[in-house]
Amino acid sequence: MWYRALTVALVAGTLSGASPAQAATNPSTVTIGLRPGATAADAIRDLDATPGVRVIDSDATPQLGAVTVTVTGDAARALAGNPDVTYVEPTPTASALLTPNDPLYPQQWGAGVVKAPAAWNVTTGSPDVTVAVVDTGVTAVSEIAGRVLPGYDFVNDDADPADDHGHGTMAATVIAAAGDDGTGIAGLCWTCRILPVKVLGADGSGGHDDIAEGIVYAVDQGADIINLSLGGPEGSTILSEAVTYAAGHGVVVVAAAGNEGVTTPVYPAAYPKAIAVAGSTATDGRYDWSNYSGSWVDVAAPGDNPAQADDGDYWWFTGTSSAAPVVAGVAALGLSAKSGVTAAQVRAAIEAAARPAGSWVAAGRIDAEATVKALTSGPTIAWTAPATSRTPRRGTVTVTATATGATRVELIRAGKVIGTDTRAPWSFTVNSAGLNGTHTLTLRATGPAGHTRSASRALLFDNTAPAISKVKLSKTRTAVTIRPTIKDALGLKQVKAVITAGSKRYTLTSSKSPWTMKWKTAGRRGTFPVTVTATDRAGNTRTYKIKI
Incomplete structure (x- = not known):
């Protein structure tokens, strides 16, 4: 293959x-x-x-x-x-946001879209973070000079992984071009190191065996992240096992989703252990050439980025091969910002922090700032509904929240978790049966690195119907006065009396204490059934039947 x-x-x-x-x-x-x-x-x-x-x-x-x-x-x-x-x-x-002075930076719209400057305010990278570029090789051009480690060429079986195509070098410079140095462009992770692993030949293609060997080599050489800007329509056991090997050793695997504009899976991106990356536009739309799927494509990233080629010149680098390095660079910033976080936590942060982009991608378009915040300062959580109110609630209550950087949101009452949601929109259905009076509900958001943040709200509940102890009737020749005796802990909203006189029904209402109602009999004679219904402020009702 x-x-x-x-x-x-x-x-x-x-x-x-x-x-x-x-x-x-x-x-x-x-x-x-x-x-x-x-x-x-x-x-x-x-x-x-x-x-x-x-x-x-x-x-x-x-x-x-x-x-x-x-x-x-x-x-x-x-x-x-x-x-x-x-x-x-x-x-x-x-x-104030950090803006690099690289002369081509103003043309790097992708950096602005993913909020890289805000992430750079926290970290611009670390030399302790290594990103393996498993590709056509990498040439140590000026943007990454001094940070390219010794690697290997699995195409020619030698220790010279120089780029004879240009593709791998451009991927590497999107990831790690030096920023704020007054020349060229700014990558995502300015100081991280690049491990060059050549698995594709000068024609830009390579076999699964070489790619799998290159992935294993990158893991064994201590890479923290592997970028795979390559793919094809068929999978293989050896490639799948190589991706699994990397993930099992705590390495973040990022792979391009492909450029055919279809939903057909591309490998290795479609393997569950890899982060599959589609190409997004400046307005978070999908480039028509980008593959897409709400099931196997995990995130989107800007798919048109300036890069430095192996000859030192700068080009527009377009495709999911360009989008994947943006994600790899954001992952590198996350690892740089918070030492000790795991690959699983980094992936969870990237996906949890992604901004909605539509059903064509599972998590959304990546956000560098939110990813770094999710790993360093934890998630945010806020109540959306219901609002605090002096009007009590009863029965089923829907609780909704807004959260950023969260992988899980829990709803807690009296110290017990009564609901859990793992994906936005965050929503819970609460059966409040048996709850009366004020109860505090707490929303607790958990971020990918284990940080938690909570927001509480006191809600008033009333699930007990009013008590009607008696109904007093006072009669004159022309009218009947109905005086019910009613108790309710949180107050009544309305009392209604329905009188059935033959084929007709007469409805009387009262909206304030002492809940007295008067029926003008208009000379009617006989015995008439009366149903008195008391409704409290929460909507609970109680009936009492008598006869006049």
Whole structure:
């Protein structure tokens, strides 16, 4: 079986130079959302009244209904049952984004789309991270000079993996071109090292045996990530086992999905242990040449990127062969930002942080900033519904949330997990039968590196129907007054009486205490059945039948 490098086009001439709750002694800053009518002073007073919590500083923004406080202790827990509080969130910081001075960087639209500058504010890479480029070889051009390790050529069976095609070098420079050095382009991981493994010949093709050997070699040489910008329509046992070998040894495997514009699987990308990468446009659409599938294609990445070829010139490098190195570069940033994370955690972060791009790709378009954040600072979680309300709820309640960088979101009540979701949109159905009064529900998001973040909301429940102890009737010659005696812990909404007089029904309603209703009899004589129905604020009902 022979595979070819997956490139759509090389175009010259258009590039020109020019964590958990902090201890009580460790202050934290949070922002508190307030319901209309609530005041910052009330929230601060509630915090100060909570044992173990002390407000050090506060700054209200009344126009936004919020107050930011610096506290010791757990502010979120202290305000979890407060109906005047809509959210309690850690207050993040922002800083100017790092923009490299490489002259061709302004043309690198893909870096902006995946939010690489924000990721570079955290890390620009590490020489401790090695990316193996299993391809046509790699030539140590200026963008990666000094960071290309000794490798191997499995096509010619020698120790000179120089690139005699250009494809592998361009993949390597998309991954690791030096950034902010005043020349050429900026790769994703500016300081990571490249392990060159030549498995494709000068014509851009190679056999499964050489590719499999190259993958195993990369693993045994200590590669952290393997980029496979190659593929074909048929799989083989040896190639599948090589990918499994890499994943089993804790290596992130990234592979191009192919450029035929079809849903037919391409290998090795379609192997479950590989991250299959499609090519996306500047607006997160699919390039018509990119293969796609909501089942076997995992993520998308910009599919048209400037790169340096083996002759030192710069070209537009187009295809899923160009998209896969973007993902490999983001994986390298993730490993650089957080030492000790596993390949599985890196993959989970890439997929969890991906932005929705449509049904043509499983997880979405990659996001470098969100990937790094998912590995270093954990996920974010916020309630979407239901809102905090003084109106009680009953029966089935739907809870929805927004989360970023999460691989799992759990819904917790009374210390027990009552629901788990593993993919957006995050949604839970809660059977509230038996719940009465205020109960705190907590959403807990878990990130790929094990970080957790929680958001709590106090909800009012009422699953008990009103109690009608008696109904008093007072009669005159022209009217009957109906006075029910009703109790409900959280209040009534309406009382209704339905009187059946022959073929006619008369409905009386009352919406305020003492729930008195009057029926004008209009001279009618006889005995008439009456059904009194009490409805509480949650919608629970109770009936009481009498006769007039």
